[in-house]
Amino acid sequence: MTGGMGPQALVPLLERALQKGTCDAVLLPMRTPRNDSYAFVLVRDPLLLQRSDPLPPVQTVTGGRALSSLTRHGGGGLRILAVMRPCETRGAIELAKLGQVDLKDVTLITMDCPGTVPLPMFARGELHPSGIDFSDQSIRPICQICDLSCAAVGDLHLGWGEGLAPVLLPGNERGSKVLQDLGLKADHDASEWSAAAGRRAQARREEREVRLGQLRTSTSGLDNLMVHLDSCINCHNCMRVCPVCYCRVCTFDLKRQERSANEVLDLAKTRGHLRMPMDTLMFHLGRMNHMSLNCVSCGACEDACPAGVPIAQVFAMVSDRTQRAFGYRAGMDRKQRPPLITFLEEELEGEDEQRC
Amino acid sequence: MKARVGIYVCECGNNISDQVDIAALIPILEDAPGVVKVMPFRLLCSKEGQDFLEAEIRQEGLTHLVVAACSPRQHLTTFMEVSKRGGLNPYLLQMANIREQCAWVTLDRKEATEKAARMIRAATARVVRQAPLPEREVAANPDLLIIGVGISGAAMVRTLAGPERRLYVVDRDVAVTEGPLSGMEGVELYGGWQLEAVRGFFGNFEVTLSSGDSKKEIKVGAVAICSGSRTMTLQEMDYPGWEDPGVVLLPPDLEALMPHLEGLPERPKVLFVHCAGREKVGYCSGTCCLRSFRAMRWLAEKVPAAQLACLYQDICVPGRKGEKEYQGILGAGVRMTWGRLTGLSSQGRRTAVSFLREDGSSGQETADLVVMVPATVPDPGAKVLMDIIGADAGSTGFVEEGHPMLEPMATSVRGIYVAGSASGPRNAEASMLSASAAAAQIDAELRPGETLRLEAQTSQVCEALCTGCRNCLNVCTYGAIVYDPVAQTCQVNEAICRGCGNCVAACPSGAISVKGATYQQILQEIREAVR
Numbered sequence: 001m002t003g004g005m006g007p008q009a010l011v012p013l014l015e016r017a018l019q020k021g022t023c024d025a026v027l028l029p030m031r032t033p034r035n036d037s038y039a040f041v042l043v044r045d046p047l048l049l050q051r052s053d054p055l056p057p058v059q060t061v062t063g064g065r066a067l068s069s070l071t072r073h074g075g076g077g078l079r080i081l082a083v084m085r086p087c088e089t090r091g092a093i094e095l096a097k098l099g100q101v102d103l104k105d106v107t108l109i110t111m112d113c114p115g116t117v118p119l120p121m122f123a124r125g126e127l128h129p130s131g132i133d134f135s136d137q138s139i140r141p142i143c144q145i146c147d148l149s150c151a152a153v154g155d156l157h158l159g160w161g162e163g164l165a166p167v168l169l170p171g172n173e174r175g176s177k178v179l180q181d182l183g184l185k186a187d188h189d190a191s192e193w194s195a196a197a198g199r200r201a202q203a204r205r206e207e208r209e210v211r212l213g214q215l216r217t218s219t220s221g222l223d224n225l226m227v228h229l230d231s232c233i234n235c236h237n238c239m240r241v242c243p244v245c246y247c248r249v250c251t252f253d254l255k256r257q258e259r260s261a262n263e264v265l266d267l268a269k270t271r272g273h274l275r276m277p278m279d280t281l282m283f284h285l286g287r288m289n290h291m292s293l294n295c296v297s298c299g300a301c302e303d304a305c306p307a308g309v310p311i312a313q314v315f316a317m318v319s320d321r322t323q324r325a326f327g328y329r330a331g332m333d334r335k336q337r338p339p340l341i342t343f344l345e346e347e348l349e350g351e352d353e354q355r356c
Numbered sequence: 357m358k359a360r361v362g363i364y365v366c367e368c369g370n371n372i373s374d375q376v377d378i379a380a381l382i383p384i385l386e387d388a389p390g391v392v393k394v395m396p397f398r399l400l401c402s403k404e405g406q407d408f409l410e411a412e413i414r415q416e417g418l419t420h421l422v423v424a425a426c427s428p429r430q431h432l433t434t435f436m437e438v439s440k441r442g443g444l445n446p447y448l449l450q451m452a453n454i455r456e457q458c459a460w461v462t463l464d465r466k467e468a469t470e471k472a473a474r475m476i477r478a479a480t481a482r483v484v485r486q487a488p489l490p491e492r493e494v495a496a497n498p499d500l501l502i503i504g505v506g507i508s509g510a511a512m513v514r515t516l517a518g519p520e521r522r523l524y525v526v527d528r529d530v531a532v533t534e535g536p537l538s539g540m541e542g543v544e545l546y547g548g549w550q551l552e553a554v555r556g557f558f559g560n561f562e563v564t565l566s567s568g569d570s571k572k573e574i575k576v577g578a579v580a581i582c583s584g585s586r587t588m589t590l591q592e593m594d595y596p597g598w599e600d601p602g603v604v605l606l607p608p609d610l611e612a613l614m615p616h617l618e619g620l621p622e623r624p625k626v627l628f629v630h631c632a633g634r635e636k637v638g639y640c641s642g643t644c645c646l647r648s649f650r651a652m653r654w655l656a657e658k659v660p661a662a663q664l665a666c667l668y669q670d671i672c673v674p675g676r677k678g679e680k681e682y683q684g685i686l687g688a689g690v691r692m693t694w695g696r697l698t699g700l701s702s703q704g705r706r707t708a709v710s711f712l713r714e715d716g717s718s719g720q721e722t723a724d725l726v727v728m729v730p731a732t733v734p735d736p737g738a739k740v741l742m743d744i745i746g747a748d749a750g751s752t753g754f755v756e757e758g759h760p761m762l763e764p765m766a767t768s769v770r771g772i773y774v775a776g777s778a779s780g781p782r783n784a785e786a787s788m789l790s791a792s793a794a795a796a797q798i799d800a801e802l803r804p805g806e807t808l809r810l811e812a813q814t815s816q817v818c819e820a821l822c823t824g825c826r827n828c829l830n831v832c833t834y835g836a837i838v839y840d841p842v843a844q845t846c847q848v849n850e851a852i853c854r855g856c857g858n859c860v861a862a863c864p865s866g867a868i869s870v871k872g873a874t875y876q877q878i879l880q881e882i883r884e885a886v887r
Contacts, residue, residue: 072824072844073824073841073844074841098825098864099823099824099825099826099827100823100825246823246825246865247821247823247864247865247866248820248821248822248823248865248867249820249821249865251865251866254866256875256876256879263883266887270887290864340864341827341830341862341864343831
């Protein structure tokens with residue numbers, strides 16, 4: 001590995017890939033024209049890469065969504081190098097399994113992610129770092145409990161960190177091929193990095209258990225769960241930004257989901273009281289039901305919530321268990337089919353308690 | 357138009373009225389939205405009941421009809437016909453099963469009545485959201501493609517051949533062209549040809565046949581798979597020591613055994629080993645015991661000096677003639693030994709057969725000739741056929757029936773039938789029987805000159821909601837869904853769809869619904885049932 005210490009080291013490599021024709025285009029986060037935010041941009045001109053920042057301090061639109069708009073249903077046959085965080089990459093992999101991203105011509109490049117700051121604070125200028133390091137305490141709560149922040153899920157993964165020599169690791173043949181095309185060798189001695197990544201993951205895993213355990217206690221039962229959703233304003237932003245929520249129109253936005261006023265009155269009569277509008281809990285439970293098996297804990301939902309609902313953490317709490325029940329971890333194994341679209345005659349029999 | 361729903365509650369003799377308080381139901385039902393009439397009747401499926409219903413539809417000007425009676429499996433079609441006679445679209449009828457699901461499942465009259473009320477109100481909430489569906493018909497080609505001319509294929513040709521329909525008969529064996537079926541009226545024989553592609557649907561299939569580089573396109577209304585089965589080889593059974601020259605398979609033609617008996621001692625010991633390969637295939641072929649006993653009888657006559665013995669695990673000789681055959685060989689002194697074959701080996705000029713006894717101890721017998729009675733396995737072509745046709749092959753590799761009891765001659769694809777041992781081990785008699793049954797079913801369902809009624813309650817894709825993920829394609833058993841790359845959405849071919857609803861369940865975006873069972877209908881039905 002040559003060049004600088006951090007993810008910026010990827011930039012000359014990407015330039016070379018464009019110049020040598022290893023790929024037709026690069027998809028990666030870039031600073032926006034006013035230099036105050038970041039967006040995914042598809043770049044074909046190597047000169048433009050100067051504005052890029054492979055690992056911005058904030059997550060705006062997630063990489064999976066960006067990739068979906070480029071490759072959905074086959075795309076245009078462009079060979080793309082896509083640079084994104086492990087969670088975004090896992091989102092893209094889930095979308096590929098769901099037929100919404102085509103990875104045929106895409107090489108995914110990931111890197112160790114130290115986390116991002118909350119988007120609302122960043123947007124208001126309350127927290128506006130130009131970069132994040134691994135000791136940063138200002139990262140989002142969902143990042144603080146992310147045990148897959150250094151998961152080498154890309155075809156090519158960059159391991160880095162303070163006091164660490166950066167390593168470039170191919171995850172499969174495609175990654176090796178890119179390295180070879182660029183005249184680079186894989187870093188064979190990654191032991192230092194893998195030890196560091198293992199330590200980071202272990203610390204995060206422990207933190208995750210503790211925090212989600214507390215959340216589980218405080219959200220136990222529908223009434224307590226509702227307390228956490230109290231401020232929800234039914235804007236459905238969490239669904240709109242979710243990388244794995246890909247329906248064209250959400251079931252919960254459909255007319256058919258609405259009850260007539262007569263029905264609502266009827267229910268109010270039976271129950272004595274009704275909270276209006278009625279579908280807050282239904283929406284979140286429904287979305288959990290639909291998406292928790294694909295959730296990659298990217299935190300986009302929580303960033304998008306104008307009411308400060310810790311929705312990403314609630315989802316992490318639920319999806320950890322639902323995914324464990326099916327022996328699935330969203331976005332990790334490209335070959336494993338998502339449980340919701342896999343039919344097995346016998347599954348989950350007898351031992352529900354132990355599994356989740 | 358404002359809904360005018362009529363609810364008719366059948367007493368079913370005393371079957372329903374004994375457990376359900378019908379008088380108590382009436383005010384609860386009259387209260388439901390859109391209901392203009394609630395009436396009990398002694399027996400709605402009777403002639404009087406049907407005439408009464410028909411008259412009621414007209415007199416009351418009903419827009420929707422709810423019949424609270426038995427299972428729709430029993431009388432849905434009856435009451436759909438009644439609706440039609442009364443001038444009401446038959447899909448504006450909903451049945452509530454208050455017999456099997458209420459009266460017959462509890463002794464508590466109060467509970468049965470309460471549940472009946474909920475179910476009838478739920479049915480009402482559902483039916484008022486139902487739109488009339490057109491009854492669709494399509495012209496059908498009565499011609500038939502028969503794949504394979506074994507016992508069942510030939511039987512089918514003989515049953516169905518005639519001036520009314522053309523029969524295309526395909527077999528990979530060239531010789532069939534000159535066989536006994538040649539020259540029959542309306543029969544075209546294609547020996548040495550095979551199936552390459554099948555497109556279309558029941559009544560209108562387009563088939564490509566191929567033979568080397570030649571191709572031929574034919575059009576048929578239905579396809580009958582008569583591709584048969586074969587017996588397992590020694591190599592496939594793979595018992596240790598199977599290559600021993602003293603081990604042979606029981607041949608279809610018994611005369612073929614004779615050369616193996618040459619050069620054997622004067623009183624040769626011949627051991628028949630039953631259930632050869634059974635554990636490997638995982639089923640009892642059910643036909644081999646009898647075949648083996650007949651072979652023993654034949655051998656006893658041919659070589660009276662032979663000492664016959666049999667190693668068996670179960671004796672399976674069902675039917676009227678099996679037991680007689682079994683007693684016959686016992687009477688003839690065949691020595692029967694229970695044992696599970698574990699291996700074979702040479703012992704001088706003889707062959708040693710090792711086996712496990714019932715108590716787990718091991719035993720051995722030696723014989724001059726070991727005749728293995730092999731399990732029946734699917735023809736390797738069956739899997740290829742199933743892939744081309746898109747029908748289900750079961751875990752055993754045999755063609756899976758549409759339903760073992762209700763549609764034993766059909767497959768998972770409508771218009772593709774199966775007969776003979778293509779769907780499982782069968783002897784000649786059973787193959788003949790199944791060929792006759794399949795021929796009768798084809799003749800009944802595909803009448804020359806008649807149209808086919810298509811399923812009205814098909815599924816439909818809402819293009820605005822479909823994300824084109826194609827999950828539905830994987831679960832459609834009938835091949836009724838296609839992905840349109842231009843629209844980037846999936847679409848249902850309504851001529852093929854049978855309204856099973858698999859795709860509805862598989863669609864993550866809620867973009868698919870079945871006519872007559874829309875989300876709104878089911879939602880309202882459930883809300884009414886649990887309110």
